[in-house]
Amino acid sequence: MSTTEVQTTQLANGLTCELPANSPLAKLLKSQRTWVGPDAKQRLAILRKSKSIAIVGASPNAARSSYFVGTYLQQSSDYRVYFVNPNADTILGQKAYPDLASLPEVPDIVDVFRKASDIPAVIDDVLAIGAKTVWVQLGIWNQDAAIYGESKGLTVVMDRCLKVEHARFHGGLHLLGFDTGVISSRRAIR
Secondary structure, X not given: OOOOOEEEEEOOOOOEEEXXXXXXXXXXXXXXXXXXXOOHHHHHHHHHHOOEEEEEOOOOOOOOXXXXXXXXXXXXXXXXXXXXXXXXXXXXXXXXXXOHHHXXXXXXXXXXXXXXXHHHHHHHHHHHHOOOEEEEOOOOOOHHHHHHHHHOOOEEEOOOOHHHHHHHHOOOOOOOOOOOOOXXXXXXXX
């Protein structure tokens, strides 16, 4: 009789169950997303109170999403925007910084365009400079890094586009994230 390692798993409904650790179901449940970040009202509050944003993984390549987000933030917001890329001198006409520690101020939000496996190191860099919010871009997910960041006092937003969220809250997008083409006299939220 062999002994099988058992793991206790918390299900989405709040109940727990014990499963063999090497079972396909245990592996599937472990891979599912259980971490939940700030809700829409909390994300709006983050964007409202912030004055500066550093984009880690910013690219001088116009085809990259970080370039598009940087362009949007420069043209459609009042944020001070900093670009962080050790391989670039300038991005969108502004000085690019090699790392977060080189910035002239501690940014309110660090917007991250790096692969999921790089997120823990970025969180360590954010903690080292004393920033309070890490915003990990749409399509990037590292649940363990999010839990770690929160345990260290950071506000973590993950798998959300800062540009889409800003535009949505300021009248530029439909709730689903696309331009409705509707022109309104309703005042945008500031």
